[in-house]
Amino acid sequence: MDDNLTPAVSDAGLINPDQVYYSVGQSVANLMSGAPTVTITGGAGVFSVAQTGNIGVGDRVTYNTSAVAYISAKTNADGMHWSLVTATGGLPGDISNSAVVSITREFTSLNSAEAAASNIFHINSSDLVSANVVLNLPCYYDTGADTTEVTVDSYTTSANNYIKIYTPNNTSTEVNNSQRHQGKWDDGKYRLNVTGIGILNSAHYTIIDGLQISISPNDTYRYGIRGNNNIGGMKISNNIIKQLNAQDNSGGIYIATMPSGYKSFAYNNIIYDIVGSAYFFSSVDIESFYIFNNTAHGNTVGFRDSGQDIIVKNNLAYDNGTDYVGTFSSSSTNNISKDATSPNSGSTDCGGHSCRSQTISFVDAINKDFHLSPSDTAAKNAGADLSADANFPFNTDIDGSFRLHQGFGATQWDIGADETATQIFRSVGPSATAVLESDTAHARNVTLTSGVATFSNALADNIGVGDAILIDTGGTADAIDTSDTLLFVHGRTDSTHYTLRTHTGAIPTDITVNNTYQIFRAYTSLSNAEAGTKNTSIPITFNGGNRDLVVNNEQWNIACYGDAVDTTSVTIDGWNTGENNFIKVYTPVYTEEVGVSQRHKGNWDDGKYQLSKENVNGYTIYILDEYIEIDGLQFDVSGTGTHPNAVKIGANNIILSNSMIKDSSLNSEYIINIEGTFGDVKVINNIVYRIDDLKVGTGIRSYSSTNLSMGYFYNNTVNGFNVGIESRNNSVLAKNNIVQNCTNGYNSGFDASSDYNISDLAADAPGANSKNSTTVSFVDATNKDFHLSSSDTAARNAGISLANDSALPFDTDIDGQERTGQWSVGADDGPGVTVQTPAPNSTESPNLDINTGLVGYWSFDGETVSGSTVEDLSSYKNDGTISGVTKAIGKRGQGMNFDGNDYIQVNDNDMLDGANAMSWSFWIKLADTGSSNRGIINKYITSVGGRSYNIFIDAGEDINLRISSDGVNNEIQIAQTNLDTNWNHVAIIFNNGAFNVYKNGQVVSDDGDFTSHISVYAGSDDLDLGRDYSGNYYNGQFDETRIYNRALTIDEIGHLYRMGEDKFQTTQTDKLTDGLVGMWSFDGPDVNIATNTAFDRSGNGNNGTISGATPVIGKKGQGFSFNAIQNQYVGTVKTFDPIFTYVAWINVSSVSAVRYIIGPLGNGAPGFSVNTNRTLLLQRTGIATVGSSTGTVTLNSWNHIAVTYNSSTGDYSFYINGALAGNGNNIASFILTQWLQIGARYSGNLGFQGKIDEVRVYDRVLSEEEIDDLYRLGSVKIKK
Structure with a gap:
């Protein structure tokens, strides 16, 4: 079996087995491209027409009327060359120019594939050993989820004759399109969604690799993957497993008894939100199961060993009820926990620090992205190197990236399923071949300790990330040459302290005091940076140009400086990139990057970086590689060239943001041009404009021949073209855009969800909440300053929050100003009106930066x-x-x-x-x-x-x-x-x-x-x-x-x-006060302990009487503590509404019984509570439950919770921490004359146990965006 799975001695099977492949999808459609013929010679198939569809290994090729073969490999990028095998893994007969009838999936569910693979039409045997085959079941995404539970049984297997259930992901050797997630749940990849056990494995030697499994258990003891009793030789890897409801006693991966003589492995898996144990091992033979580099988050228990000394290494458990339970093998090492339960108790067991009580930074835990953040200091570089492990050596992470690539930045493994990509920085200074700083006079010194350089004299403010620093370590008479040390700036503390790394991203060797150094830009144009052509003044070569970032597990940052105008067109092509191995081309802004910002401030600035091309015949920049981010640049096309494009995009997964793009050309065509069937292209916070009033060309255009691709155009401002924004075949989702002064504002068909756009033309902007015939007031449109005027009433506070958008959540504008409260439309958010500060009549500058310095x-x-x-x-x-x-x-x-x-x-x-x-x-x-x-x-x-x-x-x-x-x-x-x-x-x-x-x-x-x-x-x-x-x-x-x-x-x-200031802004116009009928902040000025009064700050006088509750530190200022004691509550004079939203921050210490957050004085009125399984309940108090949430709250942590209800329709929704956590329909006849109580019902019965803060009651149903805004008000953190 591959990857070193060790069999029992008598169970080795035959050598050189045949490989059989049967694909699993959800569609019976013909996936064939064109009308090809096929020629087969010795199993090598050549199609006359390139097969470019969503096809790959395991797919059934029907040809010569009824002959059948199965794809076993992709052998050429041209789409014409594929290896083919028979149903039993043999070579099909040779044939020339035979008409292909169809290319289809073999099965429409994994369950049917497992059941039928042994029949007479396939292997014709369930004994893989005697048939001497390996059964491969590659799983594809076609139209949705696979919803049938899978049982793997009745097969005779061996270490060489095994079953492999997996998602093919190699686009060079297996498939045209990867079918695998990239370490984060992806509905566009294969997924198995079931109500019972996802995969029940009853066959020795089974591989389950790269799947996504979600469970919504309809009973207890349901799991994502279960290894049945007495089954061994399993490998469970690179999977994501999650639970969608609150059914308890569930599990992620559960391994029951396992016989001796077998070794099994679970590695690089991510499991979250399980109401039970994420990883549960019971009665497993001593040290026969190896659990390496897995991640568990938000489960009741992270890792549970109730058997015989499971070996766990490099596992990450965080925000679980309990991270580790049980007695693990003494061989276990480098397992990390948020609590104090890691099996490794030493003070330096995890990369020099404790494995216990650690704070781990993920990319976006709220949105379930459990990749480690590059800024993490707990799990990053804190793991054990398992590349030569005696039981199971491996060297990749859940994304398929190398964990430890000697000489390439990473010096130690990370803990958990993800290995953070090594960051690489390079600078671009147009025409800047000259030295930026030189100490050839030997009057100043530099020292280097643990990668931090200290200069005796301050460096110039324009020196920053990506710059190349050469230090004379070669002993060549105080002169810089090829024998010396070349390092790159990765960070700046101040003008004398910089973080430096080698060209591979590694921490460099310490350098004692040295008095000779020189500093250069790494490249002298963006085009040279793309090609890897270094600044000719640097005598030492370094990596760059057409690199494989996935294999090397790197993430590149190309920082552009405003030294001069960059006049060379750029084509980004030839790099191998990935979701976590992307290229970011940007202008550095922060003092942690450079002493003086290199970015514009929302209007054109000749002193900042710009890529400007005269007489363009095609493009200024053309992006042909995936996963490229362009952020904060300035582009200009000018002159008399034909078909000029400032930014042309011909690839998937591109982000273009916060850029100024102007058109000075006479023959304007498409300034931002997405051409072809490409998806996931995001164009955000850009200002695109012509410098004159000719009204020619198109500002932003997506031209797709189908509606299969999708562009996301959010918060752009477009001015002065013939067409402002164009979308073909409904290929663009447009939100919060402004188009002004164009002949045709929004052209062709947009996605039906497009909304909150503005046009100055009639019947133009897509979306029910969009504005037409509306003129936006800018600061100075004549001089091309398209910041929103403080007097504007059209775009300011007229948009929708995209802070939790499913495609690309963001919360800043083109200036870097945080968008809060009601968003504005367009690239600039304007001065803004928020619930906190500044007040609505504030005259503060929109560009205040309280973080600089x-x-x-x-x-x-x-x-x-x-x-x-x-x-x-x-x-x-x-x-x-x-x-x-x-x-x-x-x-x-x-x-x-x-x-x-x-x-x-x-x-x-x-x-x-x-x-x-x-x-x-x-x-x-x-x-x-x-x-x-x-x-x-x-x-x-x-x-x-x-x-x-x-x-x-x-x-x-x-x-x-x-x-x-x-x-x-x-x-x-x-x-x-x-x-x-x-x-x-x-x-x-x-x-x-x-x-x-x-x-x-x-x-x-x-x-x-x-x-x-x-x-x-x-x-x-x-x-x-x-x-x-x-x-x-x-x-x-x-x-x-x-x-x-x-x-x-x-x-x-x-x-x-x-x-x-903690005063409630009663003069606000923000929507978060619309319909607010009760607001109890519990802050100091809002509570009079002497009179036991909790003031209602909604302005409606619904003050509360405090009974037994005690003031404590809350989520925002002061809150109240409740101890589930009779007669402990805050009673108000507010009666109930038929349509309502209840909102609060809660910190639950115990739920031994149902605990009321908001309850009535008597039966029949609405009640909002926490159930014993930590779900939220809406009740017709004392009579019946109206509905419950699917999500759960976390004990002993602050949770933002909300419930909405409309009695006329019966629709209800629950929210936890700003996200929808369940909804349904149930018309309830509430009694509405009772008074509302906080922290109890019936004057103290079933009282809350924990803390409550910031309670709000509305007489309307708040939108999901508004509830998220309220959540964000209580979870604001400084941007680092």
């Missing part, structure tokens, strides 16, 4: 405080160590309480001082007034040479700032803040000696600017929060603390202040 941010919110560590949410990881400080209800979420003898310490980091300008922002609430000096933020020591700054409060409650520019002397300035025992926001600004302090957004008087100390010394002292260098401690509460290495503007200070 942020070197330390301690929010103190729940997830960021763990044990003695408080997380820094900036990108610099300045995490703090807590000494005595305790959690408290903060100004914005959770804060920290300092009681006069404790503090938080942050290790020294050069980013925290050593600047000419700095800002400090925080919320503060004094415990008392009149005390002596109290240290707030301190980076200042008593000994000379280490003094930087010290912020403290004096006895008059005024802020004092002490600055030292030389590390020895200092100067103090005082601002009259007059702080008190209420929450106050303070912002302190130091800018080259200028000194200003703001209290609650308003500047306060001070003693004047600094005169002798006009910069901050780069000291070596640690940073302390809550004490100063003399041991003066702070007494009070602290929240939302930020440090910047720049001076904040007045607008930015006001924005930070307003972010902390």
Whole structure:
């Protein structure tokens, strides 16, 4: 059997078996292309017409009227050459130019394939050993799911004569189109969806590889894959298994008793949302089952061993009820868990850190993408190398990528089913052959430690990711040549600290102090970058051009810089890419990438990167390879060329985003042109316009001969063409687009789901909610600034949120501004109106960036405080160590309480001082007034040479700032803040000696600017929060603390202040207040503990009476705790509505019985509760259940939950964490005169057990997008 499956000695079978192939699909259609003939010689088939359809191994070829053969291999990319075998695996007879009748699937379900493969029309035997064959059942996606349960039994097998059930994925040797997922569930690939057991295997030596199995159990003890009693020699690999309902006692992979003498393996599988054990092994012989590199997420139990010492290695269990249960073999190693149950208990067992209590970063866990994030630091590079494992050596992940490719970046395996691709960075500087930075005078130094370079002198701000750095290590008389070291910038901390990697992405060898280096752009045009033609000034060769990113498991980032205009057309062709092995061509923006942004700001900027081609006869850039992202570029076509295209796309899976594309040509044709039957092309947040009023050409066009391909055009702004956006054969789904000043706005047929588009023409824009004959107000359309005007009423807040779009979720606009609340239409989101800040009448700039220059941010919110560590949410990881400080209800979420003898310490980091300008922002609430000096933020020591700054409060409650520019002397300035025992926001600004302090957004008087100390010394002292260098401690509460290495503007200070305001915006026009009839935030200002009142902030006066519930730290600010005690609830005077939506944040500690979130005072009214199996219930209280969710909430974690109901139709829907979690129909005759209670029913019966926060009641049914917006309001995280 392949992949080292070890048989019992007597069970080896015959050698050199014949391979038989029978395909499984869902269709009986003829898949043949054209009307070909076939010539067969020795099993080699040559078709006269290329077969380009969705065909491959196992498909039945009928020819010469009734002769049958089966495809066994694809032998040439031309689609004409295929290997053929008979039903029993032999060679078909030779024949010349025989007419092909059809090419079809052999079976329409996997179950029927298993049952019929042994009949007289196929192998004609169930004894694969005596027939000496291998039974291959390749599974294809045609039209939908395979819905029949499968039992594999009655076959006699051996290690050489086995059964292989799999999805073919090799487009060179097996199929035209891969039938396999790419590590994430994909409805467009083969999937088995059943209500019982997906595959019940009762045959030794069975391979199940690359399938997707979803179960919706109709009873207990149903599994995705079950190995039956006394069955061994199995290999279960590269599968995704999930559960869709809440039936308990289910399982992902369950292996029952297994006989001795066999070895079985499960590796590279992902299993999630199982109400039971994801991986369950019972009574398996000692060390005969090997569980390697699997992932379990969101299950009741991740890995359960109730048998005999299962060997588990490199497995990842996260967010399960319990990650690991049972006693695993002592040979188990490098298994990681979020809780403390990993079988590996050592403090350095996982890549130098503990395997237990780890925080793992996935690409998108909410949307079930469990690929490891490139930023992960727990599972990445923390696994054991199993490529030479004695029991089962392998070296690929669930995507088929290499795990460890010696010399190619990865130095250690990752834990879990996915191996993160190695990131590669290269820079493009048009015409920039000259050196960017050179130390040939040997006056400056560079050192390299663990891949981090420290330069003695600051580098220029235009140096950034992808740039090539050559360091003189060759010993050639301080000259740079081929004997020296070439490295590439992968990240920037500041102007003297850069992360460097080799050309293969590996961490380089340390370099001691070296005084000779040079820095160049890697390539001098984007065309050269595509071809791998290096900057001629670099003497050392490096990888690039037409690489196989899948085999090498790489992901390439080509960063483009605005050194000059790039004038060479580009064709991207010849690279082998994949979903996780893609190429990103972009302009770097953030200070973690480059010192000064290389990207436009939503209008054309000649100082930023641009690809501009005059007299184009064809295209500026032509994309022929899959999985390419183009982000933040500028394109221009000009002159008199024929058929000019700025961006031409001829491949699947392309993203074009955040780009400025202008047409200056006389013979305009298609500026963005998707030509051919290509799918999954996403065109998002682009501004496409002509520079004149000729109205010629087409802005964005998808031309497909069929409706099988799909383009997604979202939030684009198009202006000044003959045709704005064109879609042929309903091949485009268009949402949130603006087309203005065109002869024909939206041309031809769009997908029926297109909506929320705007046109200034009549009856033009597709979609029921689209606007026609509507003129959008831009900032300056005449001068081609297509930002939305602050006075616009057409596009602002008129779109639909696409933050959870199934094709491509995103939440920013062309400027990088976050889209929240009600989205705007077009590429620019405008100033925006959201539920929080700024207020609807705010005049804040739409381009505020409160993250630029942020070197330390301690929010103190729940997830960021763990044990003695408080997380820094900036990108610099300045995490703090807590000494005595305790959690408290903060100004914005959770804060920290300092009681006069404790503090938080942050290790020294050069980013925290050593600047000419700095800002400090925080919320503060004094415990008392009149005390002596109290240290707030301190980076200042008593000994000379280490003094930087010290912020403290004096006895008059005024802020004092002490600055030292030389590390020895200092100067103090005082601002009259007059702080008190209420929450106050303070912002302190130091800018080259200028000194200003703001209290609650308003500047306060001070003693004047600094005169002798006009910069901050780069000291070596640690940073302390809550004490100063003399041991003066702070007494009070602290929240939302930020440090910047720049001076904040007045607008930015006001924005930070307003972010902390917890007032309900009753003047909002946001839809999230439409129909709001009750809103209980439970925050401090909204609760009067003295009178036991919880105020209703909807404006309807439905205040609640608190009975027994206690205030605690909530999801957003303060919440309430309930302990399932009689008479513990919040009772309101709100009666029930016939049409409603209930929304809340809940943290459930126990569900030993049904626990009410919202309940009535008496029978018959609506009740919203959590059932014992963690599903949500809508009940006609005390009488009957109306409906229940299919999804479940997670215990001891915050869950955003909602239910909607329409009594006139009976339709109900449940939502968990912004996603639909079940729906149905049941007309219920509710009693609507009862009063609503929070946390109980009947004045305390079946009371809630846990915490509740942010309760809302609407008298209408909210949309899925609106519920997701509410969820996002409570789950906002800083963008890193």
